[in-house]
Amino acid sequence: MDKSNVTIKPDRPVTSKKYLANCCMKNPNHQMFKVTDGARCVECNGLVNVKEVTMDEHYSLPTYTELHKSRNEKPSKSLSISVDMNTDKMQLKLRAIEKHVGALADELDAIDNTEPCDRCGCIKTETHTLYSSKTTYETMRCSECGLKISEEEFPNRLEGSD
Ligand SMILES: [Zn+2]
Ligand SMILES: [Zn+2]
Numbered sequence: 001m002d003k004s005n006v007t008i009k010p011d012r013p014v015t016s017k018k019y020l021a022n023c024c025m026k027n028p029n030h031q032m033f034k035v036t037d038g039a040r041c042v043e044c045n046g047l048v049n050v051k052e053v054t055m056d057e058h059y060s061l062p063t064y065t066e067l068h069k070s071r072n073e074k075p076s077k078s079l080s081i082s083v084d085m086n087t088d089k090m091q092l093k094l095r096a097i098e099k100h101v102g103a104l105a106d107e108l109d110a111i112d113n114t115e116p117c118d119r120c121g122c123i124k125t126e127t128h129t130l131y132s133s134k135t136t137y138e139t140m141r142c143s144e145c146g147l148k149i150s151e152e153e154f155p156n157r158l159e160g161s162d
Pocket of ligand 2: 117118119120121122142143144145146147
């Protein structure tokens with residue numbers, strides 16, 4: 001079986017491969033890329049020519065899709081911070097703070113002013129509020145033995161008479 005006479009016929013004629021690139025017709029300095037059907041210059045969206053390049057050049061060229069992708073990934077969003085300086089709300093907040101700080105100060109004052117119970121020496125107190133038609137009675141009693149420490153009377157304020 002001598003195979004030396006068998007000639008191998010290539011399917012296609014062997015031609016040297018051509019390396020093609022697209023380059024901008026308007027400005028040759030615009031980025032070239034590997035040839036793509038229907039492509040436009042990625043920098044000015046202008047028409048492109050097909051140009052033959054060397055294999056090395058072609059190898060270093062980006063593809064059309066790569067270029068588009070990298071352009072879309074460029075940070076183009078501008079950072080905007082909107083500061084809502086609503087002075088009406090700010091005033092309400094300040095008033096709320098004032099109110100709570102005031103209440104806290106009153107409570108701390110009350111603790112400072114609390115005398116130990118005459119009967120048992122305890123300083124824990126309970127305030128009992130009793131409402132009558134015209135007057136509110138606030139009675140402070142020792143929470144241990146129930147001794148009355150103080151009693152205050154407030155005239156009831158009619159609603160809307162502020
Ligand atoms: Zn261009
Ligand atoms: Zn007591």
